[in-house]
Amino acid sequence: MLLVALAPLLLSATPLDAQRARPRRGRPAATAAPSITDETRGKLASSDPAQLEEALMELVVVGTPEVSDLIAERLRRGLPRASVVHVVETLGVLGHGNAGPALIEVALVHRHADVRAAAVRAVQSCRPPDAAVAVRARLSDPAASVRAAAAVALGGLGDHDAVEALFQVLDRNLYEAAPSLASLVRESEIGQLTAYVGRLPFDVMSPALTELLARDDISERRKLDLIAQLQELGTSEVKVFLEDLADSIPAQGRDARVRQAAMDAAMRIVD
Numbered sequence: 001m002l003l004v005a006l007a008p009l010l011l012s013a014t015p016l017d018a019q020r021a022r023p024r025r026g027r028p029a030a031t032a033a034p035s036i037t038d039e040t041r042g043k044l045a046s047s048d049p050a051q052l053e054e055a056l057m058e059l060v061v062v063g064t065p066e067v068s069d070l071i072a073e074r075l076r077r078g079l080p081r082a083s084v085v086h087v088v089e090t091l092g093v094l095g096h097g098n099a100g101p102a103l104i105e106v107a108l109v110h111r112h113a114d115v116r117a118a119a120v121r122a123v124q125s126c127r128p129p130d131a132a133v134a135v136r137a138r139l140s141d142p143a144a145s146v147r148a149a150a151a152v153a154l155g156g157l158g159d160h161d162a163v164e165a166l167f168q169v170l171d172r173n174l175y176e177a178a179p180s181l182a183s184l185v186r187e188s189e190i191g192q193l194t195a196y197v198g199r200l201p202f203d204v205m206s207p208a209l210t211e212l213l214a215r216d217d218i219s220e221r222r223k224l225d226l227i228a229q230l231q232e233l234g235t236s237e238v239k240v241f242l243e244d245l246a247d248s249i250p251a252q253g254r255d256a257r258v259r260q261a262a263m264d265a266a267m268r269i270v271d
Helices: 002-012 013-020 038-045 049-062 065-077 081-094 097-107 111-124 131-140 143-157 160-171 177-184 187-195 202-214 220-233 236-248 256-270
Strands: none
Touching: 038 049, 038 065, 049 081, 065 097, 065 111, 081 097, 081 111, 081 131, 097 111, 111 131, 111 143, 111 220, 131 143, 131 160, 143 160, 143 177, 143 187, 143 256, 160 177, 160 187, 177 187, 177 202, 187 220, 202 220, 202 236, 220 236, 236 256
């Protein structure tokens, strides 16, 4: 009966009336940005590795440059051995340039190699102004793990000034230098790098070759010459590499001729 009585009113209601009658949705309450609590500061000051780890997890959630300042200062004051690498890695995760001085002045020259290697990766992530120069110096580190990390990081930092030094360490069998060189060399320097094909194990050179052949700033002519060089090598490893290369390049596009050349070269290599 109530619906029957209200029917004339409902039928005569305008769209505006209906809009006014709808319940209004409230805006969601603004969520306060995470902040650094006194409790977290206390944990960071602790010499207990468990407390320090909790502090680092809480600070990563905040994630501001102020957090990196706090953690960098804690690194400078000295840490339990069990916490040093985690602290350095956390600065790398945060990736703020203001952590650079502490990483370079403290962690990159730490007496333990695992800390220095972690510091190299963190400096690459944070990219402070002197990152490339500081990392380049680690190519002569006494620990192989640190030299390897430095070679990788220099490629990530795009440090063309490191090319000569990377060739020198590649000559000393620091194989991680090869892919970094492939990302850094200019077209006129490619021949110096590809001269290592056949001299070094192919599985060492294949990541570097993949990088070279994927670069948009390398001319088609240079890529075709490289494929011809690989065909002359004629090993089963090269055949598989060329087949995989052809599969990775779209049939249509700027590298279509490179794709076809890779397919043809692979077919000419006898298993």
